[in-house]
Amino acid sequence: MPGTVLLLAASPLGRGRLVDAAAVLPVLAAVAPTVLSGTDTANVVELADPVEPQGVLTRLRAAAAAPGPLTVYLTGQLHLDRRQRLPHLALARTTPATVRYTAVPWHWIREELRLRAPGQTALVVDLHADPEVWRHLHEHPLDCGRTTAVYGRIAPPHGRRGPAEPSYMKTVATLLRSGHRPALDDLHQQALARIPEETPANILLAPVTAVAPQPYPAIPHPAPGGGPGFGPAVGAQQTYGGPVGAGAGVSAGTSAGVGAGAVVAPDAPLDIPRQPAPPALEDPVLEDPASEDPAPEDPAPEDPAPDPHAAISTAVQAGRHEEADAIAARHQEAAADEHGPASEDALHWAEVRADLAMFAGDAARSCQGWMEIAGHRLAAGQEADAPAVEAAADRAHHQWGRIGEPARARELGPALAELRARVPGRRRGALADVRRQLQELQEI
Known part of the structure; x- marks a missing residue:
């Protein structure tokens, strides 16, 4: 099966540029696609200093939808938006005052990758932070999702005139130009070993x-x-301050190249918390079965508790959509009984069910599910521009546009228009779009 590679280099034009991100693309482009991907064949998509956040989202979404392994090589700079204080990847037109509208919210990237199969997605990053987001990241580590393996570094403001060099990514590209792609763990360590003067501060x-x-x-x-x-097809399960990646750690660099500082170790599973969930949850640290050699006559005991997400995945892949929804419904009901129907536990399973309806081809049920999720969050006091609320409204809107039965779309349209009046989202014209399509539906 062919692999997919996305090369993304983005940074603002003018004085706001912290890193010359695009300078790394010629070096990466000189690497054979199969080496970039680590597969026998590969498709490569390159984005150099893109301008529109929605354009980046479209390319990322297409890459995430492709079967087979996906490797994203990402070079750029991070900023916080002034309203929600959330990390964004700056694009060519981004300025400190326009981050919210001209940059890519980091949670878009995470959510586009979240439903990919485990072990199929790698994110290699060379990111540079401005002073504000640098302070933020030490309290709220960058969250890349549960199924994405992340390698790279985040560099602090360099304090010199002119943009910094993306030396980590250039080193990765140089190593790959040999024609051999080692395991990403080894590639990461080799790259760090070649820039020892930078890693102590990274x-x-x-x-x-x-x-x-x-x-x-x-x-x-x-x-x-x-x-x-x-809007983006992003899920409403937002966990800022979670892990850098699935089972990922963050460490302060040392002169030896590899971090020797405190590791932010993952904590409790997101699936079905056995106690009320904190605002940001992390993945469990799993032991590598290959690292041990248990005696055959005395095997180590295994955890008998099955992962409900794995059972759901198996059912969906086999086309048993009703069975998958039934599993999620049972866990949603249990979470609602224990923590309340508007708790994060119950809403997590509501989100899973809305996604399952989409995979089953039932856009109407998916739309209705996302509208209910947005309503629960608003009723619980969350702001209309909170990421989880915006994401639910955006997904409801997207699914409404996929409903094939005009009568059902007309039935759900007024409720969506009411939701859009409260949650307009980041793109202008969302409410006007619903009203326009409703008018067209009335003429059918």
């Missing part, structure tokens, strides 16, 4: 363990396209 990103993360859930990613196209 945040170094690498998985804590090579074991593939637990699925969340590992079900096929929907193909892009369709729908009105408003």
